[in-house]
Each structure stands twice: as C-alpha cells, then as structure tokens.
Amino acid sequence: MLPENFRASRERFLELARRAGFHTASFPHAEAGGSHLSTDVACHAPQPGKPVIYLSSGTHGIEAYAGAACQFRFMERHAERFAGAGLGFVLIHAVNPWGFDQDRRVTVEGVDLNRNFIDFEAGLPASDYAAFHAMLVERFRPLPAGWRNELRLMSGALTRAKRLRMQAAITRGQHTHPDGLFYGGKAATESRRIWETIIRTYRYGDAPVVLLDIHTGLGKPGHGELLSYLPADDPRFIEMNRWLHGELRSIAEDKAVSAAVAGTLTEGFDRLAVGESHAIGLEFGTRPALPVLNALRLDHWVAAYAGEAAGAWRTPARRAMRRAFRPDDARWLEVVLRRFDEVAGCLHQGMLGKRRPGDA
Structure with missing residues (x-):
C-alpha cells in the first residue's frame, strides 16, 4: 500500500531500515518546521571499491508517495541482494518533506526543487512563462466561474506549434514569478542545501555511483519512463542506456515525457560526485496531462490568489493534487512496483561490473 501521509511514510521507512540493521540518520528542515519535518537516510556501506546506488524520493513533495513505496520495496526485496554482491546503497526519504507533508509539489519557499539546482551566480535562464502566467494562475478560477479564462487558454494551443511553445x-521552469508554476527560485532552497549535505556526507571515496530519483505525474498511467538530462550521444547516457535495455530517454530531445529542464536534482548529484557518476529519473504516469496541470493550477491559485476563499478551497485542492500524483489505485501501485523491480534489477547488473581504475 501507499503510505497515507508523510508521518506514516517516515515511520515505516525508519522501521524497515532499523529492522534490517542499516545505518539511519535524520536531517531536520528548520525553515520548514523543524524536527518533525526531516529528510531521512538509510544506508549500507559498500565493500572497498564497489559501487553505490542512491535512491531518492520526494524531490517534488507529493510525489514521494510512490517513491517511498519503492524504497520500502527495495529494503524488503532488493537490499540483501545488493549488499551480498558488495554494492552499497543510500536511500534518501522525502528530499522535500514540507511538500510531502502538505501534499504540495513545491518546497516551503514555493520553489520547484527540480528547477533549483542551477548555478545562480552564472545568471538565471530565460523563459517564455510570463506570457502565460496570468491565464495559468492569476486569472484562474475553478469552473464554472473560470470558463472564459479556460477558453482563452485553450485558444492559445489550437495548433501544434502553439501547443508545443506553451508546454515548453x-x-x-522559470525564475520570474514566485507564485507561478515550476518556479526555480533565485537562491538555493533549504531542501537543496540539505540534499547537498547528505550527498557529501554519504560519499564512499571515489567509488562509482548511480542515482535513481523517483517521480510521478507525467506519461501514461503506471508507465515508468527512464529519463536523463544528458544528450543521447553522451558516453554516460550510452552506457546507462545499455544497462536499461535501450529504454532511457533524454529530456534534451522531444521524445521524452518531460521537457528539457535546467537545474534538476540529477544534475546536482553529478556535480557533487567525486568519481564516475550516473543519474537517472524514473517518472511514473498517473492521469492525463490536463487534469494534472489543472491540479497544479488550483493548488497555486489557492496559495497565492484565492484570498478569503483560500480556506474553503484548500481541501479540494489537496484532493486534486492527490488524484494527480498519488492515485488511490492498487492496480496502479502494482504496476509501479513491478516496474521498479525491473529497473532495480537493471541497475544491479549494470553496476556489478563497475570498478575504480586501479582496483584489483
């Protein structure tokens, strides 16, 4: 079963880890509420020179439900096999615990964490988002009150070219509208800073490493698409794609379920790695794209523009977000976990042959 909420998920994660004898640690988020909101780690150290797999959940808070279920599955079914082969693993539960606790996708600062791992000193990426913000969020109203705005929005996507421009x-991601969708922020968030601390803390020399970061919301329901921010001709992409039987997709191309995104957590992971590093996103589809988008719009409208109506609309918005990112469907979860088992097996086999240069 999917966990019911952040607290239940955290308790189960720590219980399974302790039961199995793994090292655990908690990293409280002071800006988000302190000790009851933390990112928790369970790990098993590798044998000398052996690779390490990192498995993270909740980069986009509410998407942690499926990610946590996969982490539970790993501890129950895969950890012993990985440890028996000498491989290490680091499971990172609820990278964005505030979003998980509130059933929101953003951090406590209102930031999309998967757009926050940019070099802010190098300047902010340009975006066309401003042309759509008013229709998407500011003038949004739940139907039937907002029907005129919805017609204007749909009329801007009648041709394929217009639709692709709008989707992109x-x-x-954008860095101009703090109350808007996919806002990447103007500085590193607390969740980013804690993530970076965790990765620096749980590095095992220059052993080869691979990250699997789990998401929900894009693609066909239940389908788990494997994503990389690297171009398809990058040697690391080619190697990972070989492990994954040709199923890896580059978000730098038009064939993936995700648009090309700057500032992903996977990019941030690779930058922190000391030795050979690989980073993969696993995206599970939930519902058609329009209901998912409209759940996000309602959530942001309630947070920023609903005014006196915010209290009445917070619960409906939360329900919409759960339907969009946490389907209450046992068959969906069964497909998700089966796909996770497949990917875990691929990573196990792919990393077994990894050794540092010079290891005997």
Whole structure:
C-alpha cells in the first residue's frame, strides 16, 4: 500500500531500515518546521571499491508517495541482494518533506526543487512563462466561474506549434514569478542545501555511483519512463542506456515525457560526485496531462490568489493534487512496483561490473 501521509511514510521507512540493521540518520528542515519535518537516510556501506546506488524520493513533495513505496520495496526485496554482491546503497526519504507533508509539489519557499539546482551566480535562464502566467494562475478560477479564462487558454494551443511553445514555456521552469508554476527560485532552497549535505556526507571515496530519483505525474498511467538530462550521444547516457535495455530517454530531445529542464536534482548529484557518476529519473504516469496541470493550477491559485476563499478551497485542492500524483489505485501501485523491480534489477547488473581504475 501507499503510505497515507508523510508521518506514516517516515515511520515505516525508519522501521524497515532499523529492522534490517542499516545505518539511519535524520536531517531536520528548520525553515520548514523543524524536527518533525526531516529528510531521512538509510544506508549500507559498500565493500572497498564497489559501487553505490542512491535512491531518492520526494524531490517534488507529493510525489514521494510512490517513491517511498519503492524504497520500502527495495529494503524488503532488493537490499540483501545488493549488499551480498558488495554494492552499497543510500536511500534518501522525502528530499522535500514540507511538500510531502502538505501534499504540495513545491518546497516551503514555493520553489520547484527540480528547477533549483542551477548555478545562480552564472545568471538565471530565460523563459517564455510570463506570457502565460496570468491565464495559468492569476486569472484562474475553478469552473464554472473560470470558463472564459479556460477558453482563452485553450485558444492559445489550437495548433501544434502553439501547443508545443506553451508546454515548453510552462514546464521548463522559470525564475520570474514566485507564485507561478515550476518556479526555480533565485537562491538555493533549504531542501537543496540539505540534499547537498547528505550527498557529501554519504560519499564512499571515489567509488562509482548511480542515482535513481523517483517521480510521478507525467506519461501514461503506471508507465515508468527512464529519463536523463544528458544528450543521447553522451558516453554516460550510452552506457546507462545499455544497462536499461535501450529504454532511457533524454529530456534534451522531444521524445521524452518531460521537457528539457535546467537545474534538476540529477544534475546536482553529478556535480557533487567525486568519481564516475550516473543519474537517472524514473517518472511514473498517473492521469492525463490536463487534469494534472489543472491540479497544479488550483493548488497555486489557492496559495497565492484565492484570498478569503483560500480556506474553503484548500481541501479540494489537496484532493486534486492527490488524484494527480498519488492515485488511490492498487492496480496502479502494482504496476509501479513491478516496474521498479525491473529497473532495480537493471541497475544491479549494470553496476556489478563497475570498478575504480586501479582496483584489483
């Protein structure tokens, strides 16, 4: 079963880890509420020179439900096999615990964490998002009151070219509208800083490493698409794609369920690695794209523009977000976990042959 909420998920994660004898640690998020909101780690050290797999959940808070279920599955079914082969693993539960606790996708700062791992000193990426913000969020109203705005929005996507421009402007990320969708922020968030601390803390020399970061919301329901921010001709992409039987997709191309995104957690992971590093996103589809988008719009409208109506609309918005990112469907979860088992097996086999240069 999917966990019911952040607290239940955290308790189960720590219980399974302790039962199996793994090292655990908690990293409280002071800005988000302190000790009851933390990112928790369970790990098993590798044998000398052996690779390490990192498995993270909740980069986008509410998406942690499926990610946590996969982490439970790993501890129950895969950890012994990985440890028996000498491989290490680091499981990172609820990278964005505030979003998980509130059933929101953003951090406590209102930031999309998967757009926050950019070099802010190098300047902010350009975006066309401003052209759509008013229709997407500011003038949004739940139907039937907002029907005129919805017609204007749909009329801007009648041709394929217009639709692609709108999709790219919405999903690639933006750094101009703090109350808008996919806002990447103007500085590193607390969740990013804690993530970076965790990765620096749980590095095992220059052993080869691979990250699997689990998400929900894009693609066909239940389908788990494997994603990389690298171009398809990058040697690391080619190697990972070989492990994954040709199923890896580059978000730098038009064939993936995700648009090209700057500032992903996977990029941030690779930058922190000391030796050979690989980073993969696993995206599980939930519902058609429009209901998912509209759940996000309602959530942001309630947070920023609903005014006196915010209290009445917070619960409906929360329900919509759960339907969009946490389907209450046992068959969906069964498909998700089966796909996770497949990917875990691929990573196990792919990393077995990894050794540092010079190891005997």
